Amino acid sequence: MLGMVYKVVEQLFAKKSTNYFPSKYILEDTADTLKKGTIHPPVGVKEGFRGRLEYNVESCTGCGLCSKVCPANAIELYPAVINDKKTKRIVIYLSRCTYCQECVNICPKNSIQITTHFFMADYNKYDASLVVGLEHRKKYELKEEGSPDVQKEGN
Amino acid sequence: MKTESIVTVLQNKLGSHIQASREKITNYGNGINRVTLWISIDRESFHSSIAILKTMGRLHISTPMPYKEYEDRIELIYPFALKEKDTKFSEIMVIISVDIPKDDLKIRTITDIVPGALFMERETMEMIGVEIEDIPDPRRLFTGNYLPDGVYPLRTPKSKESMQ
Amino acid sequence: MKSDITYPLNIGPVHPAFKEPIKFTFRIEGEKVVGADIDFGYTHRAIERIAQERNYIQIIYLLERVCGICSFSHPMAYCLAIEDVAGIEVPPRARYIRTIVGELERLHSHLLWTGVAAHEIGFDTLFMYTWNIREKVLDCLEELTGNRINYAMLTIGGVRRDITADNAQTIHQVLEYYEELYNRTSEILLDDLTLRARTEGVGILTIEQAERLCAVGPTARGSGLMKDVRVDYPVNAYYEILWLKPVSPRDIGKEPIGDVYDRMAVRVLEIQQAIKIIQFCMENLPEGDINTGSGAVKMINALKKLEGEGVGRYEAPRGEVCHYVILDNQEHPVQIKVKAPTYSNGFTWAPMLTNIEIADIPIVVASIDPCVACADRMTYVQADGSRTTISWEELRAKSIQKYKGVRRQWMK
Known part of the structure; x- marks a missing residue:
């Protein structure tokens, strides 16, 4: 006592x-x-913490394995044109992400990396800071008449 | 406990009502085994077989009943954990499956033998649509009264589209 | 009030005394409770149904979300069930790591429960105290697995992360911290007069009732029923720990009668047992692989070709978790049945809540460590108030439409 x-x-x-x-x-x-008042720095995280995902659009081959294993269907494949070739690329909706790291483990080209960054709170869950790969999507997305703009949807 | 002895006892008492049995033993060394015993019993002697199992030791029902759907029948599976002796690692899984024809989806309650199975039977009634006869509390367990009759959530067909 | 008049008392579905939505209807005679009825189903999420449309790897993360506190136990039971069907042998190192993480989870879950129990009887200082010391084990889990809860540690055939030398050092530090604290904490929990006055002789569940009603976990052991999946059934590394036996209030020299105090004593003793088990596993941690080495896609493809049924049982902090899976040459399991400890223990509320006073209801309800979200893991989807039924396809189409609309709006 x-x-x-x-x-x-x-x-x-x-x-x-x-x-x-x-x-x-x-x-x-x-x-x-x-x-x-004073600012209290956040409690640091150790190595191995699962934080924000990073995506490398150059090394990605568009195989779609990540979207297959993603438990939350947070990864969306979209048709893209890069170097005049039709291919596919992904965007990751961090608002749906469960930070399980399956996509990082499965990626054959190591195009998705996990960081220890965890400042992600925002008022809008579709904010550019919470959709990884959005700027590439605007640049590369194949805009054809009749093509579905959304390939994969959550259940 | 030897699985043969369970099957033998059941067969002696119930004869041909025991339709099939198979066992799976995984050895972990040092004489430690994980034993699972599957027994198919027909509907008439299902209740008495549970009563016999109850006399063999501590009978615990492990999960709500899963089912397999065939064209004309539903196979309802009762997973029990049976412990005869107080020694370590002596609990075995006895999984009883019963065939119920689809035009007569009824089975007798086992709550008079294993009272802890009441929630599981109530869930079976509302989710799968198998009517449990003589159940002491036939109310729905999870879904409210707003659910229309004849709708069984776990038996809704899968949507083709979502299979992609 | 005349003693022959009983009146009903509704508590719930949403009530500050309970942490989760559950509805109780009591019959009250004066100050005494003479009957209790329980109504589940206010936090249904259709997890078993959703699992029928996900592949085997996705389900692991889905099942982690059956319950936030037992977020290791449910995928553990599922992995054991799938390994049982497929005949996958788990490497020894993986089995030990599974045991270590499982026991760390037990440690934090029991500390959480003591806090909740203290809060329910109005002893909020103790609540703050236990939740404060619980932070240490959560930090340890974060370093070990990457997350504080929902560890994402398990995979079919092993674990996903190894315990490095640095991690091992952290675990040792955490264990030392808890060993040092254990005597002081257990003294508060087991000898404090306020706690004893509120818990002794309250909410009695006899051993016969516990056996009849299929009680599991600390609820059963508090009544003297020696039921523990870790000892009854070989899982993980527990069968290699020869001294392991189910704890009971007899270990502190008290014959169990099945009241709230006994259940608390079991949990406090299990904190000590968990520390010992982790120490054993750290000392005997074998070298070798941590999983079968096949990636997620390979595993899904292998399981796709399988047919059969399997059972996975695991002792969660609250009791037995049991999963039954049926595979039938598909990318998804045909059936998966989840049983959480509260599902078994919920029925024991009826005898416990009879003949107690109204003021004791919260602590008796909390004494089985209820996790309503665990028990309510499935649902039926309904329309808003108008009582029209929507089919699964319609609902799905509607949600997709909504989701697309929102997305387009923000994409511009």
């Missing part, structure tokens, strides 16, 4: 450790935030 009282007293004098949400906005505007 005494041990717990000791802990309670210790907690009373501990530093506050909360920040404003979403924290990514704080980093842009440090001066104003500091007027309201």
